[in-house]
Amino acid sequence: MIGWAAGFALGAALGAVGAWLLVRRGARTAPTGPAAGRAEIASKVAHELKNPIMSVKGLAATGSRLYESMSDEERLEFFQLIDSEAERLRIIAEEASTAMKIDAGRLEYVKRPEDLGKLVEEIAWHTPVGDHPMVVETEPDLSIPIDRTRIAEVVAHLIDNAAKFSPAGSPIEVRVSRAGDGSAVIEVRDRGPGIPEEQREAVMARFSAYRPPGYEEAPGAGLGLFICRAHVLAHGGRLDIEGQPGSGTMLRVTLPAR
Secondary structure, three states, X not given: OHHHHHHHHHHHHHHXXXXXXXXXXXXXXXOOOHHHHHHHHHHHHHHHHHHHHHHHHHHHHHHHHHHHHOOHHHHHHHHHHHHHHHHHHHHHHHHHHHHHHHXXXXXXXXXEEEEHHHHHHHHHHHOOOOOOOEEEEEOXXXXXXXXXXXXXXXXXXXXXXXXXXXXXXXOEEEEEEEXXXXXXXXXXXXXXXXXXXXXXXXXXXXXXXXXXXXXXXXXXXXXXXXXXXXXXXXXXXXEEEEOOOOOOOEEEEEEOOO
């Protein structure tokens, strides 16, 4: 288990670092246009990968050295920590790959009619939220053309954000409804500190560094909302942020019916 998790994590990390080296070697002068965006992504991802790589390496080295003297409970804890850091690496690598495709205009969307309520319910109940109680309310028979995989990514990320940036035990509300003009609306609401109005555009930019007070150490490469907005825009929709500071955040996705 240790060997598999460490190997997976290091493989993902080396892949991202390798992409960064290729960009650097292929452009001795400062890249421009789309190449500049991809170079920035690769460089910053390599930086983001350093901490989880060192964590995996340290855990694996310590675990192998002390394995014989550890209890079963301690060994299990080591496995869980390595698995957690490997998952963190996987997410960074996947987000980097998606962001590069978005930047290059090479991300494809296959749209088919889907029951949006059923999709959101499925994703909501399979997204880990810790000890946050969750309410999911969906309007039945709300079928619209979407890329199922990409909209599922959006919903999962918005729920993960709500869990990550709100107090333990506070509720998360997920709702799907039809607007008066026939468009479909997905809302994810938390009870966290909220996002100031002047930061709302910035948090949806690539590599957003903003963290609300009390959550400065929350992990993440700052690509999640950038990717979410790109997916929503590709569907002809929009992603809005609402709520007052101190009273939580409402992330609203609006998708056209056609």
